[in-house]
Amino acid sequence: MSTAGKVIKCKAAVLWELKKPFSIEEVEVAPPKANEVRIKMVATGVCRSDDHAINGSLFTPLPAIIGHEAAGIVESIGEGVTTVKPGDKVIPLFVPQCGKCSPCKHPEGNFCLKNNVTKPRGTLMDGTSRFTCRGKPIYHFIGTSTFTQYTVVDEMSVAKIDADSPLEKVCLIGCGFSTGYGSAVKVAKVTQGSTCAVFGLGGVGLSVIMGCKAAGAARIIAVDINKDKFVKAKEVGATECINPRDYEKPIEEVLKEMSGGGVDFSFEVVGRFDTMVCTLKCLEISASAF
Template identity: 65%
Template structure:
């Protein structure tokens, strides 16, 4: 492409500091260096983790920054030494990279890649310790290996997955985070078994994807838990057998669930990132064999306090990052499954907005009026 090797000027939603609205700015995006690719974004979802970063709840975030991590786009150019990608390829950026070489990438028990950690990579910067973004003469930081709230972004080749050339470049962006995280937490992490009972705390995009995963795994009872009753219709459409609002009861929600299930649930998923509901989710699991999966991302400053005695009888607590999927291996397969209609991403999308209306999209999230809003470029 004629832009290869050149600085590209484009629009991006810049976050200058925490708690401030996004500012649509013209930014300069430098060419990719060795083992990097530059992507022209087509669509990106708004995720709760982006909101946590915006509110300064994630210590890993340095401002000013370009957020966003749930995108899909087309390779514009590649840096020296890049293998497996060429200009024109359709790709999904990966906030969970996969180098395929480190001890964890080679181990089937985890989907964590240790390369960014072991190389001492500075937070918010590329592997060489520099940024590819500048605006008004100032360096901007990268976010989660991706920074998808920009028309162009530069990412490491280990942080991208090439997808089917025929894949639609819209809703598949959800496979970059929200859908895969929820769906995989049931399929991979919990390993929900047929006939089991499940409860999902939080019926946002991730929680609803978890409901879809529980249904696909054959759970016989799937209870959605949320304080927003407006989400119940969609949850039942996607597989929840019933939904309850904790505000409707004068007792702790875990006690309600234990009473309604005769002792507790086989699997409980916390998809909010609230430390209080994490404790409730753990206590709602069956005392002898229940499994609780922590899916939601809590603020970095929060902690949970749990009575260790509740685990002695057999409870298990797990966490699920990106649904346990090894990203470069799994994302292309998930895209193919979507194209083959093995699951329906379309039902998770409630709003579509241009990048310029990103603040409106976050307002929808804060008010609980959206499941997933997709921004287009």
Template identity: 60%
Template sequence: MEQAEISTETSSTVITCWAAIAWTANAPLSIEKVEVDPPKPGEVRIKIISSGLCGTDKHILDGKNKVPLPAILGHEGAGIVESIGEGVTSVKPGDKVLTFPIPECKECQFCLHPKGNMCLKEKVLSPTGLMLDGTSRFTCRGRKIYNLFGTSTFTEYTVVHEIAVGKIDAAAPMDKVCIMSCAVPTGFGAVFNTARVTPGSTCVVFGLGGVGLAVVMGCKASGASRIIGVDINEKKFPPARALGVTDCLNPRNLKKPVQEVVKEMTGGGVDFAFEVIGNTDTVVAALESCHMSYGVCVMVGESPSNSRLSFDPILLLPERSLKGSIMGEYKTRSCIPKLVTDYIQKKFNTDPLITHQLPFQKINEAFELLHGGYCIRCVLLF
């Protein structure tokens, strides 16, 4: 693969580079040359160094989650600022940065609230595939290409709004920290900020992928006495046990619903349940696994577009709680760079979540690994 074609002075020029394009769902990604426009006011153009593959990207390729296509997917990226648009002050060319699918404008009611993190300028709940001005920065074959969640990291260069970019420590290992853009804060925050897992508690985690195992790590760090892991892929059980899971369950091998087994194992239910798959049936199973009176169920996975939850409301009446958590309730630009610094200072180690690293041009092989359950997190290197 040729190197990206870049002029000596790129801040006001179009960059021609390679990107993986999803022309349609249920088809392999196509690696093609794209033109990446210069950043407009308030925008940042970034040279991507690494990008993680998230289950959400897979759901989009599988047609379960609807976004405008053709698009450049990917939202878990680490890179270096190449150029900035007018008015950008928080980063400069040469800075190491992360891209965030949930921005932080620091101006709207949710950004200003001490708890809220769902910035009003987000592009996740109702993805338009366009920048805030309603246009695109990508062109391929003379056709405009949509972005994903205002990020798009399956490309050598991307353009992101300043409100979705966070400067990180210059010492950050760029082949490792891309998972701090999504998987790690999503999992950790679901435990520390949303559920607030307590020492000595019992937990169940549905889905033992990258985010699910970040949840497991958070539960262990919180002092949970028992962590039950649920997955239909038993290849994930050994790494799950290594990270803190005490009991592993494969629902396909059980003679009764998994939630019934969990309740039998825990004397009526767990204190905290996490659904990290993105499936309405497992959300209900996780909720039913919770103890009444004080059980807390946290929905972390993104369920298919237009799906609906259906359960007996009596489950909630005896004071069970069902909560949603996106990006772990972290205010992205304010909080996540601090997580990177803590990682560098070895306050925690998320390296075991990355089981595979592949060159960018092997992105379809990476998705095959993810689809087959052979990896926890695969990182693409550019």
């Protein structure tokens, strides 16, 4: 039986208070309004930004359904939607693409002026929510809200993907992969034959390595204190893997010796001040840091 045009009751992880555990609740998800899309979520990742929302370092109105790194299938669409249809596989976009503002039109820009990241309002573009729970409205999170079986997003916050895409894998494209790969290819613009250092071999760090490899880097030196990550790092393109704990001297000096004076590009994917300093110090003087 079709659910189009009807309220859907489903399970969702609701964050009622900061620094408190999620509560698995039955929520009501209203049908999409004009220029909106309702999605059946199939897979979602957990990103550090979600944790930032939980601990309050990234503000979002509460109570809310968090989550932004996901993939799913379009369940129904509102009036005026033309880019997707029911049954399409899609990825929600926490940075929307209106296609009309100056950043969207710029060949190197993508930070749409209609984004909900810098000034979180907790609603869709019309200023209202599609979620309710226990008789109360529940806020959206940066236009996506993926920790739920069904969500509603604005049409500009969704991207259609290939029908053969494995949703449990491509959900990472929504944030983690694009952040890492894009930092190498789009931001740093890693050059052919260059030497790169990547500090941190989590999902984003591995994506940086893939980006460096795709850009043609000759050497990609992966750095992490967890040696168990080295096998996967080499599988995706690292040419060497080193553990700072194996050396008596600072790791930036080790990298400078390995690279003959300093690496060309260096990426910090840990989020610690000390590793950021190392990332800068291991560079050749004329090189770039990210």
